[in-house]
Amino acid sequence: MKKTLIIGLLVIFVLISGCTTTTTTRPAEPTPATTSARISTEQQINIKDFNFVPNIAEVPMGTTVTWVNDDNVPHTITSVSGSFDSGSLAPGKTYSYKFNQAGTFEYSCTNHPSMPHGKIVVRG
Numbered sequence: 001m002k003k004t005l006i007i008g009l010l011v012i013f014v015l016i017s018g019c020t021t022t023t024t025t026r027p028a029e030p031t032p033a034t035t036s037a038r039i040s041t042e043q044q045i046n047i048k049d050f051n052f053v054p055n056i057a058e059v060p061m062g063t064t065v066t067w068v069n070d071d072n073v074p075h076t077i078t079s080v081s082g083s084f085d086s087g088s089l090a091p092g093k094t095y096s097y098k099f100n101q102a103g104t105f106e107y108s109c110t111n112h113p114s115m116p117h118g119k120i121v122v123r124g
């Protein structure tokens, strides 16, 4: 009589413990540390149909941004604060600038003041 009770309790215990082990979920895989190291330090911006595409680019510090003139007229990439200026960029040509300082860098095209300004947001 007592033995049955003990076995019964044992069975219940095994079932419960078995249950808990199966429901225990493994912790989520940590994000590989290489993710941040693999962030590209190159960013391309196309000038297409009188627009900078993408218009706002967020990049890590040290990124080299390359603008490509995909239009068939010359454009300029001219920093509003005066930190960089491509001069007249002929169709099909590229201009690169490396951003070594954190901050927001707004730029425009001096050939076409109506063009929407572009922005480079450099993370520190």
Ligand SMILES: [Cu+2]
Binding pocket: 050, 074, 075, 076, 109, 110, 111, 112, 115
């Ligand atoms: Cu332009």
